[in-house]
Amino acid sequence: MTERSANIKAEMKAKTMRRFLLSQKHIVYTEPLEIRAGTTVDVLYNPSNTVLNGKPEVWFRCSFNLWMHPSGALPPQKMVKSGDGPLLKATVNVPPDAYMMDFVFSEWEEDGIYDNRNGMDYHIPVSDSIETENYMRIIHIAVEMAPVAKVGGLGDVVTSLSRAVQDLGHTVEVILPKYDCLNQSSVKDLHLYQSFSWGGTEIKVWVGRVEDLTVYFLEPQNGMFGVGCVYGRNDDRRFGFFCHSALEFILQNEFSPHIIHCHDWSSAPVAWLYKEHYSQSRMASTRVVFTIHNLEFGAHYIGKAMTYCDKATTVSPTYSRDVAGHGAIAPHREKFYGILNGIDPDIWDPYTDNFIPVPYTCENVVEGKSAAKRALQQKFGLQQTDVPIVGIITRLTAQKGIHLIKHAIHRTLESNGQVVLLGSAPDHRIQGDFCRLADALHGVYHGRVKLVLTYDEPLSHLIYAGSDFIIVPSIFEPCGLTQLVAMRYGSIPIVRKTGGLYDTVFDVDNDKDRARSLGLEPNGFSFDGADSNGVDYALNRAIGAWFDARDWFHSLCKRVMEQDWSWNRPALDYIELYHAARKF
Template sequence: MKALTKERTLRTFLLSQKHIVYTDPLDVQAGKTVTVFYNPANTVLNGKPEIWLRCSFNRWTHHMSPLPPQKMFPSENGSHLKANVKVPLDAYMMDFVFSEKEDGGVFDNKNGMDYHVPVFGGIVKEPPMHIVHIAVEMAPIAKVGGLGDVVTSLSRAVQDLNQNVDIILPKYDCWKFNNVKDFQFHKSYSWGGTQIKVWFGKVEGLSVYFLEPQNGFFSVGCIYGRGNDGERFGLFCHAALEFLLQSGFHPDIIHCHDWSSAPVAWLYKEHYRHYGLNKARVVFTIHNLEFGANLIGKAMLNSDKATTVSPTYSQEVSGNPAIAPYLFKFRGILNGIDQDIWDPYNDKFIPLSYTSENVIEGKRAAKEALQQRLGLKKADQPLVGIITRLTHQKGIGLIKHAIWRTLDHNGQVVLLGSAPDPRIQNDFVNLANQLHSSHNDRARLCLTYDEPLSHMIYAGADFILVPSIFEPCGLTQLIAMRYGSIPIVRKTGGLYDTVFDVDHDKERAQVYCLEPNGFNFDGADAAGVDYALNSNLCLVQWTRMVQFIM
């Protein structure tokens, strides 16, 4: 199933570029001739009298590289130009850019990333890179938000592509030790006026090095929230680079995340690039610009490439002073979820394993189990799930409105989440007391963290609401779709990039070779929530959509 999903996903990705570039055949084979089709109308080369293809292989490293520029000619379909290329037997990747003249001029190089198409059946495999993530969160052992999920999921995905991945993490005293396998002492060294013990273990199949400064910086019972967080994480970043140097590591890529490991970017450039770690390039990813903008700006300056977690969020923050000077090396790459961790076919927390083939039976069983566990009325009413941190970013006013509107529509609602701000937490405690007395059989607010219950809600809910005021990417809507729950989201950040409205987004979805997969709404007011809820709670023919989004 996983192999088929990967094959289908790759094909969908290749087709999603078809309005600009595609190949025939779509699956490029080593030793064969392939036709490259290109539509300059959707690029910076629009209107140029000539277009030239400049092609190479194996990420521009092939011994035949690059091929002589080749003039492109009109194809039969009218919109695209075409050129034929013979693919060598020792190719594993096809690389190309386009130009207006044989000797250059204006280039379309996909904003500095170039166009790449995998080659199959070659006699040479791509050599692995060594990638090191330096981060302060990692799911499930030290997770506060989406950053922790992405560090784990991205590392597993890249490792699955046969790259070598290591993670460097602080050794907290509040971590979930039972999720670490083969835990053992590795070495110790002195840095920053303290001894640093290094431990090694496997987390979700990934190699992780845990740094434990003996000054007690990470023996404070929490990940964030101390008055000296900047000092704590600054020491960790410097100690991580020192560990790489002293251990003889020579990574190709050092990947740091958000403000908490942003110092890695300039510490590497100022202290390590010329002293033994000269091979590495630094990638910096912004997961949320709400915190540490000054540190983020300095990391943007010093990194080789900078990314954020969705294309729309990259546009939304492009005018920020921390970002604006560095747009030439900044792009949004959509987050994903780990389909092994979030898998309704292999989930120990739900009553019945299911795929898109038996999703109706699987979700019905999960819904009944959820209703029974929470003491809700066992009824075939639409059930709206809300799984979130209760902060202003997540749209707490819209959440409250949606709860009452769902109940007005004779639906059921389950909320799982807690607030770091005690005032917001108390406000929702009062709301829970009110709902549990007035709508006891149709509403339940669980104001805590409960991983097993979250799986049950994803599987048992008909709809998952994510009304965020801003959302760099969001994983909730992606997990919801994985479990066959229809997402209801506000049009912002990655929510807009991943959820295509049933009524208004058919053309936008088609650009990505997709179909509408949920409901989204404009505005941060009650009217937008009402539109989405009024549309979906009355939705009858939703079986096909549920199967598609899975």
Template sequence: MVRLVLQSGTHVGRSGAKAYSLRGSARSGIRTDQGASGDGPVLSRYPWGYWKRMSEGAWCPRERRSPFILPWVIRAQQRGPVKVPFDAYMMDFVFSDSEDGHDATYDNRDGMDYHIPVTGGILKEPPMHIVHVAVEMAPIAKVGGLGDVVTSLSRAVQDLGHSVEIILPKYDCMNLSNVKDFQFNRSFAWGGSEIKVWFGKVEGLSVYFLEPQNGMFWAGSIYGGRNDAERFGFFCHAALEFLLQRGSHPDILHCHDWSSAPVAWLFKEHYKHYGLSDARVIFTIHNLEFGVHFIGKAMTHADKAATVSQTYSREVSGNPAIAPHLHKFHGIVNGIDPDIWDPYNDNFIPVPYTSENVVEGKKAAKEALQQRLGLKRSDHAVVGIITRLTVQKGIHLIKHAIWQTLQRDGQVVLLGSAPDPRIQNDFTNLANQLHSLHGDRVRLCLTYDEPLSHLIYAGADFILVPSIFEPCGLTQLIAMRYGSIPVVRRTGGLYDTVFDVDNDKERAQAQGLEPNGFSFDGADAAGVDYALNRALSAWYDGRDWFNSLCQRVMEQDWSWNRPALDYMELYYSARKLLNEESTCTLFQARRCTSICK
């Protein structure tokens, strides 16, 4: 018999119970020994039923039709029998502070519920059909992290057995060499223009490219036009029209940032009534710095919304575009694609390595990096910086860190460019000065160079990320994948993924991790020095300990495995709204306001 335990956790404003299995998942058709435990000064908790996910048994607060009510308060670990139906494939729990459910406060994890998977049933979890509408996708149309997320998240969800498609503009600047089986699919008329639709496979994903013949995407670049809002608005409308005319019925429409935000309100105001009524809209904010008006409007119309880390979700929660919608707003940390960023299968580094031979692998990469850039080939600590040179990325802190590293007898390699010509010119002057004074110990490469970035990740001892704000950040995750130690400012996703070796042991342990880097508060020279000096001292004074730290960070999993499951939870919670809307009466709906969302 499987023993299942409900254990308390920490959820702000919620009762805090958490379901998980100690010996595996529940099996259908048997009576399972159901347990619970609770601690801390939280609400008394009554498990309040379960339903078969995506089935007819949707839960509403006043309905008492669930297959079980465990008749005890969770104050210490307890058990009770639960019959698992033959046609169940997931047990979804909610909790109440009232045994009979009247005038109760419910905990459904902000609409996400608590889950225990079921095996051995007659039904299997039906796959979802998910359509991403986006303006970037790596590697064919990438400007920033948005393109990486669209591709990697889609691959991870597809690997879970779901059907994933991506709709993308067909830019005239797009490199189609990475598109397999590229072919014309169809054309349709909309908005006074013929729109040609092309199809191809990118990283194993089905991608539809929309090419309006009015020339909107024959601009030579992805962004930068004065009419970007008009172009992307046209694309979003055309994407929905394409789905409608094709006869598609996706379960989820997932749009990203301001550029595809119009999908949310165009669907709700128009296409929901035209034949795409079963879809639910998910909206992900990758950076609130751009297009806040569009983001606010999408937040209003989306069924569920997310941003790319828990801390960033709290940092932006007071923004007027976000604040009214916190009930449906979640933080999910991004991951990286371990197939793309893999030091064991990387053609851009000299020696393949894993955590087992990280010292040898990184030594060879450091020597290759020094040789390629003309730096002194010696055993110096190398600080790598891979970034866009913008104010957001902390360029004043980057400048200080370069001089501080040189003062500590280290080497510095910077790779990056600035979209602002004034900043680019400023760093060009700095590069000339540094190369003249310390030519054998510093190199500023003010350009984009993908192969070089791989070599820096492998050859550097540290990767510096001093961002003023950082919604998630992928640089620190890639650094750890290559055994380089991140030195970061404590903000956004940097705070959620980097745990200081001296100050964050308990916080890391709470996440099931060990400390993995160095971090600092503030946005001044003293803050950078606090983290950077400790990092360099660890390298100089405790090389064995430092090597073990490199091995440790390589073994941590920052892939899309966990984030993909979190997004699936978001998709399920949005789909559950369909059942709740059909089963809750008007009177019940009034009581469901903060529950069934």
């Protein structure tokens, strides 16, 4: 099973790399598409889709190995027409020691307007090089990390992004507070690494392995992280102290990382503390990258980090546009990018998942999901009938569209479907409201609906596998992982068009061209607005397709499983961003 799973992952990775190379085809691509060292390649460029549209000349500037090739940059080359269309061409001899080709375009030989991909430059990997890539050392400073200290999606991202970048050959480490509530059973070989003094207290440093990553846990002896929880206890002071002590730990150990990556308001202080106290130290060549996971919290800290960081991201392209006018971001838009989150394909893998009854891939998705559906119905006492199941897996907060969730439950039941909801509310009033709703629904629709008002990750695996649809009607959603996991398990997402939901779910009726432009096929149902009419529009089409076009529905389940929503592509984008940060 392990070998089969590894083969599936390798095939998906190769397919994603090809899609990565084709993703800019409307602007630039190469012939051949995959470049080999020691060969000749043509670069084809369409200036009509760039800032160089209408310029009488376009000049091509190229080098290799992230502009650090020993022979330096090639002389600027005037591009020539390629055929009758708008395409221009330049021919390049790729040296045998090139592992990356780097290039930009300009309107004049010496200067003028540049198309440098918004400061990122164009980079294409080169295979068969006699030289090895200069790998980076990246340290994440964060207050969450799955599964040892996970509260929300931030913890998942820190772990899975780190693993994906490490898989590409880079050295990646994480620095985390040593909470007393740490899930230590998920840390391998945890042991005391050293102690150092800072800020008037001794700080013990522990080291261990979490999901194959090296993690340093800082434990100040003033009890700051012995309060029984991650958040909710004088957080500004605790996390500010942690950020400064993490930087001090890096300095005293002479780690000299190429990149320090900090996340959200909770480790935002890293950005300005580094610039104020460490940028003139032996860490002077380090660059700081900052990721905003949710702008709803700590906007002041986020704005200050945006000022001081070298590059900043948020977790989807659409969310980056949605928040670009925010006062914390608008003055720094030139260094702000949207990169989609991914999911960890090892954690979310229906072929190796111990929480579902039958392992399956896209080849036997119908059989696998049928077995999971029966197990789900049995577990919750639902009728063992052939009807669609709509799953809802969410935190019950205003952001997640509570009124739309309630409407979707009722609409599904009216349409002869079944509903399973898994989720809890941090607000006790909302939790109480859903407890009352559960009592009412379980009485009226006995055997057709189950609301489980808690957090239970193993159970979520069975719901993803056993549901036909997963609905995510968020009012706003920076990225969202729920719809990505759903597709990994062959469940069809039904989403509101916002943030990362818009970037990852392409409506089967309305988004064919948008999907095709990204090299994808439509993969779900979506709706505009934030009222019941929008939910009905998407839900009615979805359930109708299940009842009336079952073969087509099954082919859609297979299709969404074949799409790659892992960190394969985002990791490549982050590495390009890290390289861009190091240019300055």
